[in-house]
Amino acid sequence: MPRITARLLLRPPQVDDLASVFAIYGDPATNQFNPAGPLTRIDQAQTLLTQWMTHWEIHGYGQWTIATRDAPDCVIGFGGVDSRKYAETERLNLGYRFAVTAWGRGYATELSRAAVGFGLDELKLRQIFALVRPAHAASIHVLEKIGMQRVDVLDDVPGQLPSLVYTISR
Numbered sequence: 001m002p003r004i005t006a007r008l009l010l011r012p013p014q015v016d017d018l019a020s021v022f023a024i025y026g027d028p029a030t031n032q033f034n035p036a037g038p039l040t041r042i043d044q045a046q047t048l049l050t051q052w053m054t055h056w057e058i059h060g061y062g063q064w065t066i067a068t069r070d071a072p073d074c075v076i077g078f079g080g081v082d083s084r085k086y087a088e089t090e091r092l093n094l095g096y097r098f099a100v101t102a103w104g105r106g107y108a109t110e111l112s113r114a115a116v117g118f119g120l121d122e123l124k125l126r127q128i129f130a131l132v133r134p135a136h137a138a139s140i141h142v143l144e145k146i147g148m149q150r151v152d153v154l155d156d157v158p159g160q161l162p163s164l165v166y167t168i169s170r
Protein backbone atom coordinates (compact mmCIF):
# COMPACT_ATOMS: atom_id res chain seq x y z
CA MET A 1 0.00 0.00 0.00
CA PRO A 2 1.65 3.20 -1.20
CA ARG A 3 1.60 6.32 0.92
CA ILE A 4 1.54 9.80 -0.49
CA THR A 5 2.91 13.11 0.71
CA ALA A 6 2.50 16.49 -0.96
CA ARG A 7 4.88 15.51 -3.79
CA LEU A 8 6.10 11.99 -3.10
CA LEU A 9 4.88 8.46 -3.55
CA LEU A 10 6.25 6.01 -0.96
CA ARG A 11 5.84 2.28 -1.49
CA PRO A 12 7.35 -0.90 -0.10
CA PRO A 13 10.42 -2.09 -2.03
CA GLN A 14 9.94 -4.86 -4.60
CA VAL A 15 12.19 -7.17 -6.60
CA ASP A 16 12.01 -4.89 -9.66
CA ASP A 17 13.79 -2.15 -7.69
CA LEU A 18 17.16 -3.91 -7.92
CA ALA A 19 18.57 -1.74 -10.74
CA SER A 20 17.52 1.43 -8.92
CA VAL A 21 19.07 0.25 -5.64
CA PHE A 22 22.34 -0.43 -7.43
CA ALA A 23 22.24 2.86 -9.37
CA ILE A 24 21.66 4.95 -6.25
CA TYR A 25 23.71 2.99 -3.69
CA GLY A 26 26.49 2.39 -6.23
CA ASP A 27 26.95 6.08 -7.02
CA PRO A 28 30.06 7.51 -5.29
CA ALA A 29 28.30 10.89 -5.03
CA THR A 30 25.53 9.48 -2.83
CA ASN A 31 28.15 7.86 -0.58
CA GLN A 32 30.43 10.81 -0.02
CA PHE A 33 29.81 10.61 3.74
CA ASN A 34 29.39 6.85 3.94
CA PRO A 35 32.57 5.31 5.41
CA ALA A 36 31.73 1.98 3.73
CA GLY A 37 31.70 3.67 0.31
CA PRO A 38 29.42 2.86 -2.64
CA LEU A 39 28.26 -0.62 -3.55
CA THR A 40 30.42 -2.04 -6.31
CA ARG A 41 28.56 -5.24 -7.22
CA ILE A 42 24.94 -5.98 -8.06
CA ASP A 43 24.82 -8.85 -5.55
CA GLN A 44 25.46 -6.34 -2.76
CA ALA A 45 22.42 -4.38 -3.95
CA GLN A 46 20.43 -7.63 -4.03
CA THR A 47 21.44 -8.37 -0.43
CA LEU A 48 20.35 -4.90 0.67
CA LEU A 49 17.03 -5.12 -1.17
CA THR A 50 16.36 -8.57 0.29
CA GLN A 51 17.06 -7.21 3.80
CA TRP A 52 14.55 -4.41 3.27
CA MET A 53 11.89 -6.77 1.91
CA THR A 54 12.44 -9.19 4.80
CA HIS A 55 12.09 -6.31 7.28
CA TRP A 56 8.73 -5.46 5.70
CA GLU A 57 7.59 -9.10 5.93
CA ILE A 58 8.50 -9.31 9.60
CA HIS A 59 7.47 -5.86 10.84
CA GLY A 60 4.99 -4.52 8.26
CA TYR A 61 7.01 -1.36 7.68
CA GLY A 62 10.53 -0.36 6.66
CA GLN A 63 12.45 1.41 3.92
CA TRP A 64 10.24 2.85 1.20
CA THR A 65 11.01 3.09 -2.48
CA ILE A 66 10.45 6.74 -3.35
CA ALA A 67 9.11 8.30 -6.54
CA THR A 68 7.40 11.60 -7.23
CA ARG A 69 3.65 11.66 -7.70
CA ASP A 70 4.28 13.20 -11.14
CA ALA A 71 6.47 10.28 -12.29
CA PRO A 72 5.49 7.22 -10.25
CA ASP A 73 7.62 4.79 -12.26
CA CYS A 74 10.87 6.68 -11.81
CA VAL A 75 12.61 5.76 -8.55
CA ILE A 76 14.38 8.79 -7.04
CA GLY A 77 15.50 7.31 -3.74
CA PHE A 78 14.97 5.05 -0.76
CA GLY A 79 14.26 5.95 2.84
CA GLY A 80 12.21 5.43 5.94
CA VAL A 81 12.44 3.89 9.38
CA ASP A 82 13.78 0.42 10.05
CA SER A 83 15.95 -1.44 12.56
CA ARG A 84 19.65 -0.73 12.65
CA LYS A 85 22.41 -1.67 15.07
CA TYR A 86 24.04 1.22 16.90
CA ALA A 87 27.06 -0.71 18.19
CA GLU A 88 25.35 -3.47 20.23
CA THR A 89 21.98 -1.71 20.53
CA GLU A 90 19.15 -2.22 18.06
CA ARG A 91 17.49 1.13 17.22
CA LEU A 92 14.63 2.25 14.99
CA ASN A 93 16.58 4.35 12.54
CA LEU A 94 15.53 7.01 10.03
CA GLY A 95 17.64 6.77 6.88
CA TYR A 96 17.48 8.11 3.30
CA ARG A 97 19.47 8.13 0.09
CA PHE A 98 18.31 10.04 -2.97
CA ALA A 99 19.64 10.07 -6.53
CA VAL A 100 21.76 13.15 -7.15
CA THR A 101 19.25 14.42 -9.72
CA ALA A 102 16.65 14.68 -6.93
CA TRP A 103 18.75 16.70 -4.48
CA GLY A 104 18.00 20.26 -3.46
CA ARG A 105 14.21 20.17 -3.75
CA GLY A 106 13.26 19.40 -0.15
CA TYR A 107 12.48 15.75 -0.86
CA ALA A 108 14.63 14.38 2.01
CA THR A 109 12.85 16.71 4.42
CA GLU A 110 9.44 15.71 3.05
CA LEU A 111 10.27 11.99 3.25
CA SER A 112 11.71 12.34 6.76
CA ARG A 113 8.68 14.21 8.11
CA ALA A 114 6.41 11.54 6.65
CA ALA A 115 8.51 8.68 8.01
CA VAL A 116 8.77 10.10 11.52
CA GLY A 117 5.07 11.03 11.60
CA PHE A 118 4.12 7.54 10.41
CA GLY A 119 6.42 5.88 12.95
CA LEU A 120 5.40 7.91 15.98
CA ASP A 121 1.71 8.58 15.28
CA GLU A 122 0.58 5.47 13.42
CA LEU A 123 2.99 2.73 14.45
CA LYS A 124 3.13 4.24 17.96
CA LEU A 125 6.89 3.81 18.09
CA ARG A 126 8.23 5.43 21.24
CA GLN A 127 11.45 6.82 19.80
CA ILE A 128 13.20 7.10 16.43
CA PHE A 129 16.92 7.66 15.99
CA ALA A 130 19.18 8.85 13.18
CA LEU A 131 22.92 8.59 12.74
CA VAL A 132 24.90 11.12 10.71
CA ARG A 133 28.55 11.85 10.01
CA PRO A 134 29.62 15.12 11.66
CA ALA A 135 30.68 16.79 8.37
CA HIS A 136 27.41 16.00 6.59
CA ALA A 137 25.85 19.45 6.91
CA ALA A 138 22.93 18.84 4.53
CA SER A 139 21.77 15.70 6.34
CA ILE A 140 22.23 17.31 9.76
CA HIS A 141 20.10 20.19 8.50
CA VAL A 142 17.36 17.79 7.38
CA LEU A 143 17.26 16.10 10.80
CA GLU A 144 17.14 19.41 12.66
CA LYS A 145 14.48 20.83 10.31
CA ILE A 146 12.13 17.98 11.19
CA GLY A 147 12.67 18.49 14.92
CA MET A 148 15.17 15.77 15.77
CA GLN A 149 17.61 16.58 18.55
CA ARG A 150 21.22 15.67 18.91
CA VAL A 151 21.59 13.56 22.04
CA ASP A 152 24.77 11.55 21.74
CA VAL A 153 27.73 10.49 19.64
CA LEU A 154 28.64 7.01 18.45
CA ASP A 155 32.21 5.99 17.83
CA ASP A 156 31.39 3.78 14.85
CA VAL A 157 34.18 4.59 12.39
CA PRO A 158 37.63 3.57 13.62
CA GLY A 159 40.17 6.39 13.50
CA GLN A 160 37.61 9.05 12.57
CA LEU A 161 35.41 11.50 14.44
CA PRO A 162 32.32 9.87 15.95
CA SER A 163 28.94 9.99 14.24
CA LEU A 164 26.21 12.19 15.72
CA VAL A 165 23.12 10.53 17.19
CA TYR A 166 19.79 12.33 16.76
CA THR A 167 16.44 11.35 18.17
CA ILE A 168 12.77 12.28 18.31
CA SER A 169 10.16 10.84 20.70
CA ARG A 170 6.39 10.52 20.80
Ligand SMILES: CC(C)(COP(=O)(O)OP(=O)(O)OC[C@H]1O[C@@H](n2cnc3c(N)ncnc32)[C@H](O)[C@@H]1OP(=O)(O)O)[C@@H](O)C(=O)NCCC(=O)NCCS
Pocket residue numbers: 029030031033096097098099102103104105106107108109110131132133136137138139141142
Ligand atom coordinates in the same frame (compact mmCIF):
# COMPACT_ATOMS: atom_id res chain seq x y z
C1 LIG B 1 21.59 14.44 2.20
C2 LIG B 1 20.42 14.31 1.28
C3 LIG B 1 19.49 13.24 1.80
C4 LIG B 1 19.68 15.64 1.19
O1 LIG B 1 18.57 15.48 0.34
P1 LIG B 1 17.77 16.73 -0.22
O2 LIG B 1 16.48 16.22 -0.76
O3 LIG B 1 18.64 17.51 -1.12
O4 LIG B 1 17.52 17.53 1.15
P2 LIG B 1 16.49 18.72 1.39
O5 LIG B 1 16.39 19.53 0.14
O6 LIG B 1 15.23 18.18 1.99
O7 LIG B 1 17.21 19.53 2.55
C5 LIG B 1 18.59 19.77 2.52
C6 LIG B 1 18.85 21.03 3.32
O8 LIG B 1 20.25 21.13 3.56
C7 LIG B 1 20.74 22.33 2.94
N1 LIG B 1 22.06 22.01 2.43
C8 LIG B 1 22.37 21.37 1.28
N2 LIG B 1 23.70 21.26 1.19
C9 LIG B 1 24.22 21.81 2.30
C10 LIG B 1 25.54 22.00 2.79
N3 LIG B 1 26.60 21.57 2.10
N4 LIG B 1 25.69 22.63 3.97
C11 LIG B 1 24.63 23.05 4.67
N5 LIG B 1 23.35 22.90 4.27
C12 LIG B 1 23.16 22.29 3.09
C13 LIG B 1 19.73 22.68 1.87
O9 LIG B 1 19.76 24.06 1.56
C14 LIG B 1 18.43 22.28 2.57
O10 LIG B 1 18.06 23.22 3.56
P3 LIG B 1 16.88 24.31 3.32
O11 LIG B 1 15.64 23.53 3.03
O12 LIG B 1 16.81 25.04 4.61
O13 LIG B 1 17.32 25.13 2.15
C15 LIG B 1 20.87 13.92 -0.16
O14 LIG B 1 21.90 14.77 -0.54
C16 LIG B 1 21.32 12.48 -0.28
O15 LIG B 1 20.52 11.59 -0.52
N6 LIG B 1 22.64 12.24 -0.12
C17 LIG B 1 23.21 10.92 -0.24
C18 LIG B 1 22.81 9.98 0.87
C19 LIG B 1 23.08 10.50 2.24
O16 LIG B 1 24.07 11.18 2.46
N7 LIG B 1 22.17 10.18 3.15
C20 LIG B 1 22.25 10.63 4.52
C21 LIG B 1 23.09 9.73 5.34
S1 LIG B 1 23.10 10.31 7.04
